[in-house]
Amino acid sequence: MGALCVLTYIGVGLVSIVGAVKLYFKMTAGKCKSTRRIDGQVAVITGSNQGIGYETAKDLARRGAKVILACRNLESAQKAADRIKKETNNQEVIAKKLDVSSLASVRQFCADLMKEESRLDILVNNAGVAGMRRTITDESLELHFATNHFGPFLLTNILLGLMKKNGSGRIVTVSSVAHTWTKELDLENLNSEKQWEPKLLYARTKLANILFTRELARRLKAAGLSGITANAVNPGGVKTAIFRHARKTFKYMIMVSQFFFKTPEEGAQPTIQLCVADSVEGLTGLYWTDCKQSRSSTLGDDMDVAKALWEKSVEVVKLSDSENNLK
Numbered sequence: 001m002g003a004l005c006v007l008t009y010i011g012v013g014l015v016s017i018v019g020a021v022k023l024y025f026k027m028t029a030g031k032c033k034s035t036r037r038i039d040g041q042v043a044v045i046t047g048s049n050q051g052i053g054y055e056t057a058k059d060l061a062r063r064g065a066k067v068i069l070a071c072r073n074l075e076s077a078q079k080a081a082d083r084i085k086k087e088t089n090n091q092e093v094i095a096k097k098l099d100v101s102s103l104a105s106v107r108q109f110c111a112d113l114m115k116e117e118s119r120l121d122i123l124v125n126n127a128g129v130a131g132m133r134r135t136i137t138d139e140s141l142e143l144h145f146a147t148n149h150f151g152p153f154l155l156t157n158i159l160l161g162l163m164k165k166n167g168s169g170r171i172v173t174v175s176s177v178a179h180t181w182t183k184e185l186d187l188e189n190l191n192s193e194k195q196w197e198p199k200l201l202y203a204r205t206k207l208a209n210i211l212f213t214r215e216l217a218r219r220l221k222a223a224g225l226s227g228i229t230a231n232a233v234n235p236g237g238v239k240t241a242i243f244r245h246a247r248k249t250f251k252y253m254i255m256v257s258q259f260f261f262k263t264p265e266e267g268a269q270p271t272i273q274l275c276v277a278d279s280v281e282g283l284t285g286l287y288w289t290d291c292k293q294s295r296s297s298t299l300g301d302d303m304d305v306a307k308a309l310w311e312k313s314v315e316v317v318k319l320s321d322s323e324n325n326l327k
């Protein structure tokens with residue numbers, strides 16, 4: 001056999017393996033099969049100017065909801081809203097400024113929303129960052145934790161005031177399988193006070209999303225708000241812009257692996273299902289992968305850690321009595 005022939009075999013072999021892996025990802029992706037309409041409902045989706053958030057917003061708009069795109073970049077959100085309006089023929093798509101990494105911005109956004117809206121049915125905590133340089137916000141929060149956990153924590157707590165009015169609603173927080181990378185969560189180091197561990201930061205924020213969801217579901221039940229559910233979702237590997245500000249090496253790694261990843265439309269399916277499907281009605285405090293209930297890491301199941309994280313978060317965001325809707 002000539003060298004060329006061997007190379008051809010290796011080449012064909014590699015292409016087949018890559019193809020098979022890609023096909024596997026496609027086939028296990030999961031799809032929201034619900035055709036339910038949600039006319040009259042109001043939905044807030046953070047980070048919805050692109051990616052999974054955008055696809056989720058578009059889908060909910062198509063189903064008749066009034067959709068609020070809550071984004072840091074208002075101009076980009078406005079363009080996204082215009083595109084969704086055009087594509088879905090739903091004119092009730094609104095872009096609003098929200099920098100979820102800033103507690104002040106969260107409070108401002110909520111104050112405006114409570115004035116303008118009389119109900120809230122769906123809240124999707126989707127905005128997130130990964131692989132950022134070490135940054136402490138002017139509110140002394142570490143940027144990953146500020147954006148991925150503390151901001152959504154405050155946003156959800158305040159907006160529960162609006163959701164409670166109707167007594168039913170769905171809160172979906174976008175987590176990730178990356179939460180399994182970490183085996184511990186030091187509550188005294190959430191804002192990198194003691195140590196800066198860039199590799200595990202994203203994982204820890206995604207773990208926090210699950211713990212937050214579990215404790216939120218428990219508190220909703222305890223407060224007699226069983227019509228409001230909270231779930232965390234792992235969208236799977238999705239081609240997203242989450243790493244757009246990431247350091248170079250991280251970026252290249254992601255770019256290569258993205259070849260296998262889902263499109264944002266596919267990646268949005270599990271989130272959409274949790275927002276609208278009748279099949280998940282009443283299910284709460286759960287972690288989902290590819291539209292199916294799944295297990296988180298052991299740490300993600302630990303209700304003592306979940307409770308401690310909640311209490312710590314109340315302290316960090318200085319949740320006031322009037323912002324606490326789960327008394």
Ligand SMILES: *[C@@H]1O[C@H](CO)[C@@H](O)[C@H](O)[C@H]1NC(C)=O
Pocket residue numbers: 040165166167
């Ligand atoms: C909640 O909203 C639905 C749909 O608009 C409505 O039928 C229901 O009466 C509302 N419930 C409360 C308690 O306001």
